[in-house]
Amino acid sequence: EVQLLESGGGLVQPGGSLRLSCAASGFTFSSHAMNWVRQAPGKGLECVSAINAAGSGTYYADSVKGRFTISRDNSKHMMFLQMNSLRAEDTAVYYCAKGVETSGYTAFDYWGQGSLVTVSS
Amino acid sequence: EIVLTQSPGTLSLSPGERATLSCRASQSVSSTYLAWYQQKFGQAPRLLIYGASSRATGIPDRFSGSGSGTDFTLTISRLEPEDFAVYYCHQYGSSPRTFGQGTKVEIK
Numbered sequence: 001e002v003q004l005l006e007s008g009g010g011l012v013q014p015g016g017s018l019r020l021s022c023a024a025s026g027f028t029f030s031s032h033a034m035n036w037v038r039q040a041p042g043k044g045l046e047c048v049s050a051i052n053a054a055g056s057g058t059y060y061a062d063s064v065k066g067r068f069t070i071s072r073d074n075s076k077h078m079m080f081l082q083m084n085s086l087r088a089e090d091t092a093v094y095y096c097a098k099g100v101e102t103s104g105y106t107a108f109d110y111w112g113q114g115s116l117v118t119v120s121s
Numbered sequence: 122e123i124v125l126t127q128s129p130g131t132l133s134l135s136p137g138e139r140a141t142l143s144c145r146a147s148q149s150v151s152s153t154y155l156a157w158y159q160q161k162f163g164q165a166p167r168l169l170i171y172g173a174s175s176r177a178t179g180i181p182d183r184f185s186g187s188g189s190g191t192d193f194t195l196t197i198s199r200l201e202p203e204d205f206a207v208y209y210c211h212q213y214g215s216s217p218r219t220f221g222q223g224t225k226v227e228i229k
Contacts, residue, residue: 037166044209044220044221044222044223045158045166045209045211045220046220047213047217047218047219047220050218059216059218061217062217095165095166100168100171105154105213105214106213107154107156107168107171107172107177107211107213108156108158108166108168109168109171109177109178110168111165111166111167112165113165114165
């Protein structure tokens with residue numbers, strides 16, 4: 001059974017940092033792209049960042065470019081999102097999502113339960 | 122950026138009826154990289170359709186996807202009580218990857 005478990009969310013002040021983690025199990029982690037998708041309260045979905053299976057290619061939405069860094073550790077079946085210079089508009093539930101394919105151009109076939117990030121003073 | 126516009130915003134139907142949801146792209150979606158997701162309140166989205174018409178694992182055959190280029194459709198042939206939810210289309214062939222704003226299917 002595929003499982004994705006996010007952790008690391010919480011309340012942070014504007015300008016602060018957080019690191020989200022996603023622990024994966026139940027599939028060959030090193031064969032699939034991984035993604036972070038966020039959803040602001042009461043809003044739609046936004047693709048924030050993606051990383052290909054090997055970890056050699058990454059994607060960032062313009063809204064987070066230069067502030068967020070995605071990474072993965074295939075030996076530990078883990079993915080990370082380092083979020084710096086956080087803004088109020090980054091407040092959202094952040095979902096870890098497994099790609100159907102190895103490349104970043106993929107749909108997302110399994111999702112975690114989400115981790116809430118709240119940026120507020 | 123490819124903008125995805127979903128219509129209608131809300132669809133009010135009864136169980137057993139057919140639902141037809143539309144997703145129109147501002148530019149052609151390359152290689153049919155178009156997916157549909159279902160999201161229920163308080164839950165993560167669930168993949169229904171990818172590649173415009175391929176059903177994801179475990180998705181009932183009452184869900185079907187069609188279309189190409191700029192016009193795509195999700196059809197639910199006979200609504201079951203568990204199908205009332207919000208549906209999003211998603212293009213993943215071009216950067217930035219984008220989602221539509223969602224169509225809510227509610228019980229009439």
